[in-house]
Amino acid sequence: MIVDLNLRGDLVIIVGGGNEGLKKVNSLLTQECKILLISDSTNRQIQNYVKQKKISFKKMRLVNANFLKKYKPFMVLATTDDKALNRKIVEQAKSMRCYAYAADDPEASDFAFGSVINIADTVQIAISTGGRSPAMARKLKLQAEQIFKKVIKKEDIYHIKLQDFARKAAKYKIQTFSERKKFLYSVMNDNHVKQLIQDENLKKAQKRVMEMLDNLI
Ligand SMILES: C[C@@]1(CC(=O)O)c2cc3[nH]c(cc4nc(cc5[nH]c(cc(n2)[C@H]1CCC(=O)O)[C@@](C)(CC(=O)O)[C@@H]5CCC(=O)O)C(CC(=O)O)=C4CCC(=O)O)c(CCC(=O)O)c3CC(=O)O
Numbered sequence: 001m002i003v004d005l006n007l008r009g010d011l012v013i014i015v016g017g018g019n020e021g022l023k024k025v026n027s028l029l030t031q032e033c034k035i036l037l038i039s040d041s042t043n044r045q046i047q048n049y050v051k052q053k054k055i056s057f058k059k060m061r062l063v064n065a066n067f068l069k070k071y072k073p074f075m076v077l078a079t080t081d082d083k084a085l086n087r088k089i090v091e092q093a094k095s096m097r098c099y100a101y102a103a104d105d106p107e108a109s110d111f112a113f114g115s116v117i118n119i120a121d122t123v124q125i126a127i128s129t130g131g132r133s134p135a136m137a138r139k140l141k142l143q144a145e146q147i148f149k150k151v152i153k154k155e156d157i158y159h160i161k162l163q164d165f166a167r168k169a170a171k172y173k174i175q176t177f178s179e180r181k182k183f184l185y186s187v188m189n190d191n192h193v194k195q196l197i198q199d200e201n202l203k204k205a206q207k208r209v210m211e212m213l214d215n216l217i
């Protein structure tokens with residue numbers, strides 16, 4: 001099952017600062033969570049993230065998973081190249097009731113990563129082969145990316161941003177679900193809104209939404 005996790009404000013610990021550790025940091029950076037990376041060495045990209053204060057870093061050579069007890073993570077990702085250590089980290093994380101993952105151990109992990117197409121940090125499309133072939137998941141992503149980047153247009157991204165605005169305003173001002181739904185579709189199909197979005201004028205489109213909302217009441 002593919003789900004879109006809400007990690008906002010949560011602590012995620014990544015152990016291992018190599019290729020896999022970096023991939024995981026990159027997936028988490030957009031999620032507004034706190035990221036702590038623990039590793040005895042890192043690469044340049046990770047060092048840049050530390051300098052930019054996007055992640056916290058502890059330089060440490062681990063022999064077991066006892067260090068985890070000091071923290072209250074929501075999720076723990078073991079990405080070292082030491083299988084026995086990764087397994088110990090997963091076991092410790094599970095005993096603390098947090099979500100556990102090891103890059104080299106799909107059986108022991110609570111979840112797997114999909115191959116994700118990210119469009120304007122607004123739409124995410126995940127492809128998974130359920131562990132059958134990560135290489136094919138990547139290949140299909142590259143193929144599908146070409147198509148989705150044509151199908152999902154700049155206007156759609158603006159419409160998503162405007163819908164986000166409109167549904168927050170509607171939740172506050174319109175009492176019933178069916179009326180809110182009708183209103184949101186009317187915003188999507190409104191010719192004036194469509195024109196403003198064509199002109200990339202989100203501010204005026206938001207004003208138009210508020211007018212439409214006022215006209216309802
Ligand atoms: C089960 C899963 C759990 C997980 O880690 O999440 C898993 C497990 C493992 N992958 C391994 C190897 C490779 N992984 C990739 C690539 C990706 N792997 C990803 C996900 C997943 N990998 C989950 C299943 C997803 C699914 O099935 O759809 C992607 C989609 C997302 C991501 O990693 O963020 C990302 C592409 C991202 C992108 O670019 O779009 C490549 C290809 C390459 O690098 O070019 C190879 C080499 C070729 C090959 O093996 O296919 C090994 C080591 C095996 C060994 O030692 O031989 C294990 C461990 C094992 O199987 O024991």
Ligand SMILES: NC(=O)C1=CN([C@@H]2O[C@H](COP(=O)(O)OP(=O)(O)OC[C@H]3O[C@@H](n4cnc5c(N)ncnc54)[C@H](O)[C@@H]3O)[C@@H](O)[C@H]2O)C=CC1
Binds near residue numbers: 017018019021062
């Ligand atoms: N799930 C996936 O998609 C994939 C998984 N893998 C698996 O992921 C694992 C990691 O791969 P890479 O990141 O490429 O390896 P890597 O060698 O680039 O990185 C390993 C990192 O772990 C750190 N580390 C190792 N032992 C440590 C210890 N005792 N204490 C603290 N830090 C320690 C190292 O300093 C290094 O930063 C491998 O076991 C590999 O089989 C590899 C490719 C894809």
